[in-house]
Amino acid sequence: MAFLVVILVVVFLKLAVKIVSQSDIYIVERLGRFHKVLDGGFHIIIPFIDQIRDEITIREQLVDITKQQVITKDNVNISVDGIVFLKVTDGKMALYNVDSYKRAIANLAMTTLRGEIGAMNLDDTLSSRDRLNSALQVALGDAANNWGVKIMRVEISEISVPSGIEEAMNLQMKAEREKRAIELKAEAEKAALIRNAEALKQEKVLQAEAIERMADAKKYEQIALATAQKEAMDMINASMSQNQNAAEFLLAKDRVMAFNELAKNTSKDKILVPYEASELIGSLSVLKEFLGKKQ
Structure with missing residues (x-):
């Protein structure tokens, strides 16, 4: 017992x-x-x-969105699949408000995905995964709140296009890249021509400025030289008016300089005659002419 x-x-x-x-x-x-x-x-x-x-x-769970065929706005048939991450926040609602919250969310995700992609072109679909993820998260979140479930995030894992369309897209992208390369090359050549033209222009401007400055310097040099010569002549004239021997001094100075230059010459066909001797020869020639007339 x-x-x-x-x-x-x-x-x-x-x-x-x-x-x-x-x-x-x-x-x-x-x-x-x-x-x-x-x-x-x-x-x-x-x-x-x-x-x-x-x-x-109550851990975060994932629900797989099975791959399905979806038609875009421009009538392209593509295959899409994804993953939904969720977490149960209210066990009572998750049990009593829906038969299976995982199956319900998976079906709702597929329906929403078809609607979203059906309103988008193929190019927008391929380049707007973030937009699709956000749209799915909002649509699933509104419904999941009634099931005691919180949608953490939605990820579109793969978007597959038919092989023919994929090949056409690759050709289009190749053409776009080649076009872009040609445009970049043309822009670079244009920029190089502009830089060369600007450099040539700057060079010509600098040359013109240099010539102008040299002309100004030559002009100032000539003015200064003329001014100095004028002042020298004025000083000579003043000295000659004050001293009668000033002119003879200048002539003597010039003679000395001339004789110095002659003396430097290495030629043998030259005779240096002093000034006094030349005067004596001149006097003798005059006397000869006088005596000749007497006879």
Whole structure:
């Protein structure tokens, strides 16, 4: 009898004591109706009256959006798949408001994805993944709030286009790159021509400025020389008016300089005659002419 009691106590404790993991929650029903939610830790329920209706994880989960065929606005058939990251925030709503929140979110994601891509051209679809992700997150978030689920983020993992269209797109991109390269080359050549023209212009301007400055310097030099000569002549005239021997001094000075230059000449066909001797020869020639007339 005592052994039977021990067995009943053990069974009762096993049914009554619930230890819940930190990452999970238990939904408890009492006599078929929702009673409470058990969070992580130690809990006691009433056996046969309370029962665990479901065990739900509160960790972030992912739902795969299976690959599907979608037609774009410009009638191109493409294949798209993605992933939805979600987290249960209200276990009661997640259990009682929808049959399967994961399946519901997956189906809603596929429907929303078809609608979004159907309103976009192929080029916009391929270049606007962030826009698609945001649109899906907003649409799924509004519905998921009624299911006690929070949509953390949505990622479009792959967008596949038919091989023929992909080849045409590659040719188009190649043509665009070649066009861009030609435009860049033309712009570079244009910029080089402009720089060369500016450099030539600057060179001509600098040359003109140099010529103008040289002309100004020559002009100032000639003015200064003429001024100095005028002042020298004025000084000579003043000296001659004050001293009668000044002119003879200047003539003598010029003669000395002339004789010096003649003396430097290495030619042998020259005779230096002093000034006094030349005067004597002149006098003798005059006397000869006079005596000749007497006879």
